[in-house]
Amino acid sequence: MAMFSQNPLLNGPNYSFSEAPKFNAPEGARQHRFDPYTDNGGSTLAIAGADFTIMAGDTRLTSGYSINSRFHPKVFKIGGTTSDQSDATLVLSVVGFAADGEALKERLDAICKMYRYRHGKPMSVKACAQRLSTILYQKRFFPYYAYAILGGLDEEGKGAVYSYDPVGSYEREQCRAGGAAASLIMPFLDNQVNFKNQFIPGSGEGHALQECERRPLTRQEVETLVKDAFDGAVERHIEVGDGLQMMIITKEGIEELILPLKRD
Structure with a gap:
C-alpha cells in the first residue's frame, strides 16, 4: 500500500491525496483516494534498568526525502500538574505520523491529569499501560498511525x-526500539541489553559455549548504549538524525538530556 511507502518516485509525494486519479476504470469513471497518513520518520528506544528507565528519540522530522524540522521531540513527560511537567512520573514516546503521535500524547496526558486530580496521586505505570492499550483499541478501525512506548517505574x-x-x-x-531505524537498533539492544548471542570465550565449541552472565546494566552503561545505538542508526538511515533527546526516569524525578547527532 502506498501509505506505508517512503519512495516518492513510485508512489507520489507522502501527503494526503498522494495518489493521482486512476484512468484504468470503465470509461467516464474516475477513482479518487483519500490517504490521511504519512510517515514522518525518526526513531525511538527505551531501556528498563534495575531502578531507572531511559527513553530516547531523535529530533528529525521528515517527509520523504525532505527534512521538515531538525528539532521535533518524540519523547514526552505525561501526567504532571505544572506547565513544564516537572512532577510527571511517566514518559511516552511516539514515532510515525507526527500529528497522530501528538494527538495520542495529548489524550493520554489529559487522562493521567484527570486521574491525578480525582485520586490525589499519580497513575501507576501499569495502570497507564492498560489505559493506553484501551485508547489505541478504541481507534482500531481508524488507528493512530504511531508506534508508542510507555516508560516509568513500577x-x-x-x-x-x-x-x-x-x-x-x-x-x-x-x-x-521503534520507528524508521528500529530494524537497525533492535538487534544491537538484543545483544547488549538482553545478552543474546553473548558467550564466554574459550568456554567450549559450538553449542557447548557457555552464555555470558545476564546482569542489570548501570545507568552510565545504558546512557552510553543509547548514544551508540543512535550514532550507528544515523550512519545508515536518512530519516534519523540532528539531535538525540534522552529522558532518564528515577525515583528523584525525570531528567532530560539533549545531545547532538549527525545533521546530514
Missing part, C-alpha cells in the same frame, strides 16, 4: 517499559 521501583502496536496490543519488555 510499584517496586524497578524500571518498566511497555511497547505497543497501533491497535493496542502491548507487553512489558526490558528494551524496545
Whole structure:
C-alpha cells in the first residue's frame, strides 16, 4: 500500500491525496483516494534498568526525502500538574505520523491529569499501560498511525517499559526500539541489553559455549548504549538524525538530556 511507502518516485509525494486519479476504470469513471497518513520518520528506544528507565528519540522530522524540522521531540513527560511537567512520573514516546503521535500524547496526558486530580496521586505505570492499550483499541478501525512506548517505574521501583502496536496490543519488555531505524537498533539492544548471542570465550565449541552472565546494566552503561545505538542508526538511515533527546526516569524525578547527532 502506498501509505506505508517512503519512495516518492513510485508512489507520489507522502501527503494526503498522494495518489493521482486512476484512468484504468470503465470509461467516464474516475477513482479518487483519500490517504490521511504519512510517515514522518525518526526513531525511538527505551531501556528498563534495575531502578531507572531511559527513553530516547531523535529530533528529525521528515517527509520523504525532505527534512521538515531538525528539532521535533518524540519523547514526552505525561501526567504532571505544572506547565513544564516537572512532577510527571511517566514518559511516552511516539514515532510515525507526527500529528497522530501528538494527538495520542495529548489524550493520554489529559487522562493521567484527570486521574491525578480525582485520586490525589499519580497513575501507576501499569495502570497507564492498560489505559493506553484501551485508547489505541478504541481507534482500531481508524488507528493512530504511531508506534508508542510507555516508560516509568513500577510499584517496586524497578524500571518498566511497555511497547505497543497501533491497535493496542502491548507487553512489558526490558528494551524496545521503534520507528524508521528500529530494524537497525533492535538487534544491537538484543545483544547488549538482553545478552543474546553473548558467550564466554574459550568456554567450549559450538553449542557447548557457555552464555555470558545476564546482569542489570548501570545507568552510565545504558546512557552510553543509547548514544551508540543512535550514532550507528544515523550512519545508515536518512530519516534519523540532528539531535538525540534522552529522558532518564528515577525515583528523584525525570531528567532530560539533549545531545547532538549527525545533521546530514
